[in-house]
Amino acid sequence: MPPFSRFTALTEQLPASVPFVGPEVQERQAGTPFMARLGANESGFGPAPSVIAAITEASATVWRYGDSESFDLCSALARRLDLPCEQIIVGEGIDSLLGLTVRLVVETGTPVVTSLGAYPTFNYHVTGYGGRLVTVPYRDDREDLEALRDAVLREDAPLVYLANPDNPMGSWHSADAVTAFARSLPDTTLLVLDEAYGEFAPDGVLPPVSDLAQLPNVLRYRTFSKAHGLAGLRVGYVFGTAETVARFHRVRNHFGVNRLGQVAARAALEDAHWLDHVRAQVAAALQRLAQIAEQNDLQPLPSATNFLAIDCGSAVRARSILEGLNAHRVFIRMPGVAPLDRCIRVSAGPASELDAFEKALPTVLAGLT
Amino acid sequence: MPPFSRFTALTEQLPASVPFVGPEVQERQAGTPFMARLGANESGFGPAPSVIAAITEASATVWRYGDSESFDLCSALARRLDLPCEQIIVGEGIDSLLGLTVRLVVETGTPVVTSLGAYPTFNYHVTGYGGRLVTVPYRDDREDLEALRDAVLREDAPLVYLANPDNPMGSWHSADAVTAFARSLPDTTLLVLDEAYGEFAPDGVLPPVSDLAQLPNVLRYRTFSKAHGLAGLRVGYVFGTAETVARFHRVRNHFGVNRLGQVAARAALEDAHWLDHVRAQVAAALQRLAQIAEQNDLQPLPSATNFLAIDCGSAVRARSILEGLNAHRVFIRMPGVAPLDRCIRVSAGPASELDAFEKALPTVLAGLT
Numbered sequence: 043m044p045p046f047s048r049f050t051a052l053t054e055q056l057p058a059s060v061p062f063v064g065p066e067v068q069e070r071q072a073g074t075p076f077m078a079r080l081g082a083n084e085s086g087f088g089p090a091p092s093v094i095a096a097i098t099e100a101s102a103t104v105w106r107y108g109d110s111e112s113f114d115l116c117s118a119l120a121r122r123l124d125l126p127c128e129q130i131i132v133g134e135g136i137d138s139l140l141g142l143t144v145r146l147v148v149e150t151g152t153p154v155v156t157s158l159g160a161y162p163t164f165n166y167h168v169t170g171y172g173g174r175l176v177t178v179p180y181r182d183d184r185e186d187l188e189a190l191r192d193a194v195l196r197e198d199a200p201l202v203y204l205a206n207p208d209n210p211m212g213s214w215h216s217a218d219a220v221t222a223f224a225r226s227l228p229d230t231t232l233l234v235l236d237e238a239y240g241e242f243a244p245d246g247v248l249p250p251v252s253d254l255a256q257l258p259n260v261l262r263y264r265t266f267s268k269a270h271g272l273a274g275l276r277v278g279y280v281f282g283t284a285e286t287v288a289r290f291h292r293v294r295n296h297f298g299v300n301r302l303g304q305v306a307a308r309a310a311l312e313d314a315h316w317l318d319h320v321r322a323q324v325a326a327a328l329q330r331l332a333q334i335a336e337q338n339d340l341q342p343l344p345s346a347t348n349f350l351a352i353d354c355g356s357a358v359r360a361r362s363i364l365e366g367l368n369a370h371r372v373f374i375r376m377p378g379v380a381p382l383d384r385c386i387r388v389s390a391g392p393a394s395e396l397d398a399f400e401k402a403l404p405t406v407l408a409g410l411t
Numbered sequence: 412m413p414p415f416s417r418f419t420a421l422t423e424q425l426p427a428s429v430p431f432v433g434p435e436v437q438e439r440q441a442g443t444p445f446m447a448r449l450g451a452n453e454s455g456f457g458p459a460p461s462v463i464a465a466i467t468e469a470s471a472t473v474w475r476y477g478d479s480e481s482f483d484l485c486s487a488l489a490r491r492l493d494l495p496c497e498q499i500i501v502g503e504g505i506d507s508l509l510g511l512t513v514r515l516v517v518e519t520g521t522p523v524v525t526s527l528g529a530y531p532t533f534n535y536h537v538t539g540y541g542g543r544l545v546t547v548p549y550r551d552d553r554e555d556l557e558a559l560r561d562a563v564l565r566e567d568a569p570l571v572y573l574a575n576p577d578n579p580m581g582s583w584h585s586a587d588a589v590t591a592f593a594r595s596l597p598d599t600t601l602l603v604l605d606e607a608y609g610e611f612a613p614d615g616v617l618p619p620v621s622d623l624a625q626l627p628n629v630l631r632y633r634t635f636s637k638a639h640g641l642a643g644l645r646v647g648y649v650f651g652t653a654e655t656v657a658r659f660h661r662v663r664n665h666f667g668v669n670r671l672g673q674v675a676a677r678a679a680l681e682d683a684h685w686l687d688h689v690r691a692q693v694a695a696a697l698q699r700l701a702q703i704a705e706q707n708d709l710q711p712l713p714s715a716t717n718f719l720a721i722d723c724g725s726a727v728r729a730r731s732i733l734e735g736l737n738a739h740r741v742f743i744r745m746p747g748v749a750p751l752d753r754c755i756r757v758s759a760g761p762a763s764e765l766d767a768f769e770k771a772l773p774t775v776l777a778g779l780t
Contacts, residue, residue: 045654046627048569048599053515056661064479064666085474094470097671101466104675105454105640110433134503134645137664146422170662200417230417258415271474274670276503285414292425293539295506297433300669301643302466306473 052150052172059169061162065373074371078395081373083209083239083349085271086391087323089306090316093272096309097302108301115308119279122311123251128284131291132307134298136238136263136278141167142293143261143280144201147232148173153197157185159210159382161236164203173201180382183343183351184213187223194231202227205236207243210377210387212345217249224249224260232286235262238278239347241269241317242324247346251281258283266303268348269320270310275303324348327390334400338407349389357383359410366406372399421519421541428538430531434742443740447764450742452578452608452718454640455760456692458675459685462641465678466671477670484677488648491680492620497653500660501676503667505607505632505647510536511662512630512649513570516601517542522566526554528579528751530605533572542570549751552712552720553582556592563600571596574605576612579746579756581714586618593618593629601655604631607647608716610638610686611693616715620650627652635672637717638689639679644672693717696759703769707776718758726752728779735775741768 065082069075079086089097112132120127133139140163148154150172156164158177168175176197178189185208194202204223207214215223224233240248254260261282267273277299281287310316331350332342341353354360357380364376364386376386388399434451438444448455481501489496502508509532517523519541525533527546537544545566547558554577563571573592576583584592593602609617623629630651636642646668650656679685700719701711710722723729726749733745733755745755757768 043625043627043652043654045652045658046598046601048601049515049658050518052518053658053661058657058660060479060660060665062479062665064476066478066482067480070482079475082476084476088471088474093473097470097473098467101463101470102457104466104643105457106448107433107451107453107636107642108645109435110429110431111436113435113439134664134667138667141664146418149419149421229415232415232417256412258412267476273476274473276477276667276669283412283414285412288427289414289418289422291427291429292422295503295510296429296431298503298507298645300645300672302671303669 056170059166061166068368068373076373077371078391078398079373080389080391080395080399081375083268083347083389084273085268085320085348086389086395087271087320089271090310090313092313092316093306093309097306100302100305104301106301107297108299108304110296112299112304115304118308118311123281125251125255125281126284129255129287130279130281131287131294132277132279132299133294135267135276136236136265137163138298139263139278139280140164140234142290143234144168144171144173145293146289147201152201153199154201155190155193155197155199156203157190159377159379160185160203161205161209162378164234180211183211183382184208184215187215187219191223191226194227199231201232201234203234203236205238207239207247207346209239209347211351211382212343212347212349214243214247214346217246221249221253224254224257227259229259231259233260235260237262238265238268240264242321242348243346256283258286261286266307266310269317270307271320272303272306272310275306276300277303277307324390327396330396331388331390334396334403338403343385349387351385351387353385355384360384360386362410363406366409367399367402370402370406372402425539428535430535437737437742445742446740447760447767448742449758449760449764449768450744451642452637452716452758453642454637454689454717455758455764456640456689458640459679459682461682461685462675462678466675469671469674473670475670476666477668477673479665481668481673484673487677487680492650494620494624494650495653498624498656499648499650500656500663501646501648501668502663504636504645505605505634506532507667508632508647508649509533509603511659512603513537513540513542514662515658516570521570522568523570524559524562524566524568525572526559528746528748529554529572530574530578531747533603549580552580552751553577553584556584556588560592560595563596568600570601570603572603572605574607576608576616576715578608578716580720580751581712581716581718583612583616583715586615590618590622593623593626596628598628600628602629604629606631607634607637609633611690611717612715625652627655630655635676635679638686639676640689641672641675641679644675645669646672646676693759696765699765700757700759703765703772707772712754718756720754720756722754724753729753729755731779732775735778736768736771739771739775741771
């Protein structure tokens with residue numbers, strides 16, 4: 043039976059694409075669960091016990107819609123960032139905020155600049171709103187700031203994406219380089235600065251908030267899905283100038299941020315001890331993952347995130363290793379395009395999950411033809 | 412400081428509108444909390460104890476992204492509706508699903524038919540995507556099916572909205588009338604059939620699932636926010652033909668439905684006893700609200716929902732009563748346009764909240780000039 047006949051011309055031509063195939067979907071396809079979940083850069087170290095307690099305490103209040111302004115959370119973020127609340131919007135995860143951003147800027151044919159192999163969900167939104175992706179290759183496994191800026195100027199693009207630290211490679215630019223990049227853009231180009239992994243970055247990687255807070259053409263995105271261990275609760279935020287940020291109010295889903303997410307995120311912000319604990323666990327896990335890689339003659343790349351890109355020598359080999367690990371019920375992912383796809387990407391996780399990776403990897407490598 | 416200068420022409424002209432001012436926002440404005448929360452048609456009877464237990468049990472798993480297919484919940488819904496999973500999409504509440512629907516159908520200038528005074532959030536989405544709202548007055552406090560169809564034909568509109576039972580009036584059409592309406596529409600017009608309050612409707616109001624399930628131009632929307640008491644967890648679903656429903660996969664936020672929402676909704680579906688309990692509580696509360704209205708010489712309207720529209724005689728009087736009740740810290744709402752705005756709208760709630768309403772109402776009425 044054909045579908046309804048009058049969808050827009052734009053959506054008629056879109057593919058039924060999924061930026062990522064979720065691990066549960068893969069488990070259903072395989073008919074068996076994963077033993078290690080190291081593919082989605084979640085925090086296997088979990089949310090803080092204080093956060094779990096806050097969720098439990100609030101669970102009986104879920105009959106109430108969430109606060110449409112996420113006021114308590116926004117206020118806590120404002121204190122943390124030393125910004126007024128008006129410069130911050132809380133949303134249903136960075137993915138949702140990226141979608142709203144694209145909707146605010148992109149029309150059919152609008153050129154949007156990003157790096158070839160960078161975040162697929164951003165690309166999904168750009169395509170979904172009819173934009174035209176202009177991609178720039180990575181350079182030495184980092185996003186190429188100069189080439190991104192050249193592409194912006196060449197295309198007169200109103201939107202450019204940069205993740206710092208980067209996903210999927212784990213690489214980074216210095217705060218000074220990012221600030222210089224932001225300032226070098228025309229004021230007619232909006233910089234989407236995705237800092238989802240910012241809590242893992244060493245000092246000197248995230249530009250100080252005040253260095254970019256006065257630029258109307260810069261928006262910075264952060265999340266509770268990574269270091270704070272709340273991926274399943276869908277809370278992210280964006281900050282920039284008050285006037286630019288206010289545009290989200292015209293298009294956002296006002297009651298979209300769930301109540302337990304708001305409560306949990308606020309509790310997570312207050313538990314600095316747990317964040318330190320997670321950072322230490324992640325650092326140790328990345329060190330161990332690097333050792334495992336080297337013991338198997340694979341090359342770990344430097345990382346400022348909670349995952350490790352591991353160079354397998356070629357795309358064919360990386361793909362085979364990924365499939366072999368998946369067959370051993372170890373969930374990992376890999377970049378989608380050359381030359382990044384010579385790597386696999388493995389998330390930091392608890393020791394038992396790294397054990398599974400450590401055990402499976404040599405078997406998988408030995409089985410390669 | 413002006414905002415970023417290159418937002419789309421469409422979003423540049425949108426107002427920073429909010430379809431509803433949330434109760435928490437009103438509490439902050441007033442500097443004092445509400446004593447009774449009877450304005451958002453939430454379920455003050457709460458989620459089931461079994462649901463709270465399920466949330467608590469799952470709280471430590473929130474570090475994982477939710478299943479991108481909401482498979483367990485979708486499967487449970489499929490069994491309940493006797494439909495294959497492919498005919499159902501779970502989303503972040505009906506509001507989000509309405510936004511996606513509008514995005515799939517509406518371009519700049521697209522005519523969209525709805526009733527004058529019907530759900531503001533649907534209108535927010537239509538305006539937000541550049542659509543042109545064509546409104547039809549209610550007739551005897553019900554949505555006017557004949558006039559809606561006439562407007563669809565006159566405007567050649569690809570989208571029409573109908574809530575059954577209706578919000579904000581609580582009125583309804585018979586299943587037969589709704590089915591006939593759906594079948595009378597051109598196949599080039601998509602019917603958005605909002606059944607958010609369906610669990611409260613008496614027999615003979617909701618068309619049987621199989622009666623409309625083969626129509627590519629009908630989508631039906633239901634939610635866990637009302638009878639199931641999960642407004643704060645943002646879970647709704649839409650069902651229709653597999654081919655029409657599949658279009659949502661092209662534009663939806665694949666990992667947008669939070670994990671605890673999925674878990675809680677599934678638990679709620681399995682607790683038929685609690686649903687019966689809530690329905691009985693709502694029926695009793697509506698009866699009491701009607702008595703309170705009559706004791707104060709106000710006219711309650713019939714309701715097939717979990718709220719009561721109460722005729723106050725005029726818009727000015729209704730507005731004064733609403734403001735008076737709010738001043739007594741009783742949160743209620745009222746329809747936005749004539750002639751519906753001669754009414755206030757009060758949600759069913761626990762006895763203590765109705766007590767506050769009962770106590771405040773005569774004082775408010777006595778104070779009217």
